Structure formats: C-alpha cells, structure tokens
Amino acid sequence: MSLTPHNFDYIRSLLHERTGNLLDDCKEYLIVQRLDPLLRREAVGTIDELITKLRTTPVCGLHDAVAQALLTHETSFFRDPHYFEQIRKNVIPRIIKLRRGQKSLRIWCAACSSGQEPLSIAMLLREHFSMQLRSWTVHLCASDFSPQIIQRARRGQYTDMEINRGLPPELKRQYFVRDGAHWQTDVRLQEMVEFREINLVHPVLELPRMDLILLRNVLIYMDQEPRQKILSTIRNLLNPGGYLVLGGPETTHKLDASGSFRRIEFGCMSCLQIQ
Ligand SMILES: C[S@@+](CC[C@H](N)C(=O)[O-])C[C@H]1O[C@@H](n2cnc3c(N)ncnc32)[C@H](O)[C@@H]1O
Structure with missing residues (x-):
C-alpha cells in the first residue's frame, strides 16, 4: 500500500x-x-x-x-544509566538542600511514554532518599501526548522484554510481580506517580513550578518552532535553582536566543537551570 x-x-x-x-x-x-x-x-x-x-x-x-x-514511544527503565547516577549523586541532593525550608519536591517527566522513566525516578527516590524526604511533600508527575500510552503507564504492566531492559534484578524483585503474561508494578511505586495527558506544544499552564523536569528524547523529533515554544513553557515552570534534563543528543543550541538557561555539567550529564 x-x-x-x-x-x-x-x-x-x-x-x-x-x-x-x-x-x-x-x-x-x-x-x-x-x-x-x-x-x-x-x-x-x-x-x-x-x-x-x-x-x-x-x-x-x-x-x-x-x-x-x-509517534515514537521508545523508552526503557533507567535509560542512559549515567543520567540516573548523576540525578542521584548531584541533582536531588542539591534540590533537597535548596528546598529544605519548604520540604517540597516536585518532579515532572514531560514525555514519559509507557512510564519506565518516572518509575525509575520513583525507585531512585525510595531507594536512596526515603530518610531525607520522610516528612517532605513529594510530587512526581508524568505526562505524554498519547492517551493510549498514558493508560498503559497507569496500568503499570510490562512485558518480559520491557522489564529486562535496564531494570536491575534486585529492583525487579522488590517492585514488580509476575501477573500472567506481564509484570505488575508494585502499588508503592504506582501511588507515587500522577500520570496525565499533556500536549507540550500547547501551553501547560495548570502545572505548579517544578524542581526537576525531565524532557528526554522528545525534542529530537521536532523542528525549531515547537522546540522553542516548549522550552519557553518549560522555562516558566522551572523553579529558580531547579534543573531541566534533556536527552543525550538534545541541546538548547539556537533555541535559547534570550539566554534563559545556563548549562551545568555533572560528570558526563549536562543539565540546564534558569538564569
Ligand atoms: C521516545 S519517547 C521518550 C520517552 C522517555 N522520555 C525516554 O527518554 O525514554 C518520546 C515520547 O514523547 C511523546 N511526545 C511526542 N510529542 C509530544 C508532545 N507534543 N507532547 C507530549 N508528548 C509528546 C511521545 O508520545 C513519546 O511517548
């Protein structure tokens, strides 16, 4: 055809x-x-x-x-593991220090596909920051354009192939149980993530300001105009001192004419903060 x-x-x-x-x-x-x-x-x-x-x-x-x-929904647990290592070692500790007065942490995975990315963040928080965040309000929001993929993410069911891509065996044992042909996500993780349908090319005004935004592997499929529009929306949703993490091959080069963002390097991950 x-x-x-x-x-x-x-x-x-x-x-x-x-x-x-x-x-x-x-x-x-x-x-x-x-x-x-x-x-x-x-x-x-x-x-x-x-x-x-x-x-x-x-x-x-x-x-x-x-x-x-x-749309392309390619994703996996802990995709680009060195990013999650830097988020654990550098990004979250800095945000905790900055926000210890308010005791509030807000994270948004802005194009989350079937949910592996926000669930990886949820596991990272539970495994490494439970004590420090004990009396904090933690809000982990994850969104995508596609209602179908958001429904899938809400169900929290993964195939053998999906579960074996990037998920360390001890985390698989702890947070997923076999349910027929699938692996079902533990309710402790599912309850941490609020999944929503959000189209990034339309302004996302109803969201509160975030301390960390993951916008990974989505701008790469777009041209200049929507990328610029999305980055200016994101700029207004990022708390001062908060971090924007893009995908490995993505950059704000030529998109940030007004110099809204400054680049910060943590190991081999670079992320952005508002100026
Ligand atoms: C390749 S996946 C990346 C998933 C995840 N961030 C990662 O890095 O593994 C790209 C996702 O962006 C979503 N997407 C594409 N255009 C979008 C838009 N305008 N608004 C919101 N999501 C969009 C797609 O539906 C897809 O699930």
Missing part, C-alpha cells in the same frame, strides 16, 4: 500541527505500518480512504488518534 505525495504531505502536516513532530520524506513505510490498525478500527479499506475521512471531518479524536499512532 502506498500514499500519494499529496496525502503524505497531509499526514505530515497533521502530525506537525498537533504534536510538533516531524516525518522525513523516507518515512512513508512508517505511516503505512502504523496507521494499519486504525484502518480496521475506522472500517476503511485503504489509507487514502482514511485520509479522505480525515479531510472531510471536523478536527476530532480521529486526527489525534492518527498523530498518536505515528
């Missing part, structure tokens, strides 16, 4: 408008593969028919479902 150039451009613009994500010219196969389940759901025979339906219906859930199907 292939797409006419006209229809390819339509899907590309739909994805960009709704999520800021880009699709390369060579990604036609990806559209065909990822939209296939939607054809059945919508009872249409071809992608061209699906696109006709999209073009002729006012913007609705179907448009979002198409955008959702095209």
Whole structure:
C-alpha cells in the first residue's frame, strides 16, 4: 500500500500541527505500518480512504488518534544509566538542600511514554532518599501526548522484554510481580506517580513550578518552532535553582536566543537551570 505525495504531505502536516513532530520524506513505510490498525478500527479499506475521512471531518479524536499512532514511544527503565547516577549523586541532593525550608519536591517527566522513566525516578527516590524526604511533600508527575500510552503507564504492566531492559534484578524483585503474561508494578511505586495527558506544544499552564523536569528524547523529533515554544513553557515552570534534563543528543543550541538557561555539567550529564 502506498500514499500519494499529496496525502503524505497531509499526514505530515497533521502530525506537525498537533504534536510538533516531524516525518522525513523516507518515512512513508512508517505511516503505512502504523496507521494499519486504525484502518480496521475506522472500517476503511485503504489509507487514502482514511485520509479522505480525515479531510472531510471536523478536527476530532480521529486526527489525534492518527498523530498518536505515528509517534515514537521508545523508552526503557533507567535509560542512559549515567543520567540516573548523576540525578542521584548531584541533582536531588542539591534540590533537597535548596528546598529544605519548604520540604517540597516536585518532579515532572514531560514525555514519559509507557512510564519506565518516572518509575525509575520513583525507585531512585525510595531507594536512596526515603530518610531525607520522610516528612517532605513529594510530587512526581508524568505526562505524554498519547492517551493510549498514558493508560498503559497507569496500568503499570510490562512485558518480559520491557522489564529486562535496564531494570536491575534486585529492583525487579522488590517492585514488580509476575501477573500472567506481564509484570505488575508494585502499588508503592504506582501511588507515587500522577500520570496525565499533556500536549507540550500547547501551553501547560495548570502545572505548579517544578524542581526537576525531565524532557528526554522528545525534542529530537521536532523542528525549531515547537522546540522553542516548549522550552519557553518549560522555562516558566522551572523553579529558580531547579534543573531541566534533556536527552543525550538534545541541546538548547539556537533555541535559547534570550539566554534563559545556563548549562551545568555533572560528570558526563549536562543539565540546564534558569538564569
Ligand atoms: C521516545 S519517547 C521518550 C520517552 C522517555 N522520555 C525516554 O527518554 O525514554 C518520546 C515520547 O514523547 C511523546 N511526545 C511526542 N510529542 C509530544 C508532545 N507534543 N507532547 C507530549 N508528548 C509528546 C511521545 O508520545 C513519546 O511517548
């Protein structure tokens, strides 16, 4: 099954408008593969028919479902372990020192996919900071554009392959139990994370200011304009002295014209603070 150039451009613009994500010219196969389940759901025979339906219906859930199907949700527990080591060794201790007057710690994983990233943070907090944070209010929020992936994250169920990617065996034993074909996350971790649907390209005004924001491996799929928009939203949601952590290949280079952020290096992880 292939797409006419006209229809390819339509899907590309739909994805960009709704999520800021880009699709390369060579990604036609990806559209065909990822939209296939939607054809059945919508009872249409071809992608061209699906696109006709999209073009002729006012913007609705179907448009979002198409955008959702095209996003990349690649993630794993403790992805880039050296980041979690630096968050444990440097970032959290500094925030604790800074916020010991208020005894409040707020963390946001801003594109959390199926939840492995916030659960890794939850395990890190429980394993290393339980004593220090005993009388603190800790708020760990995790969000994604995709309602489907957020539902999955809320269920807290992982396959053998997912559970064995990055999760140390002792943490697996402690926080996950086998439940049929899945591994179920322990309620102690699940209760720590508030999962929400948030589209980063629309201003996220209802969130409180955060001490740590993880925005990893999402800007890389976007172009300049949505990246700039998201970073300026994030800037307003970060507490002075708080940290923004991007993914390894991501940078604010050329996106931070007003010099809102300064770079801080911890070992081989760099993160950002507001000026
Ligand atoms: C590659 S995953 C990264 C997950 C995790 N942060 C990590 O590093 O392992 C990117 C996630 O960003 C989400 N995403 C893409 N565009 C988004 C947007 N405009 N708003 C919110 N989430 C978005 C996708 O749904 C996907 O789950």
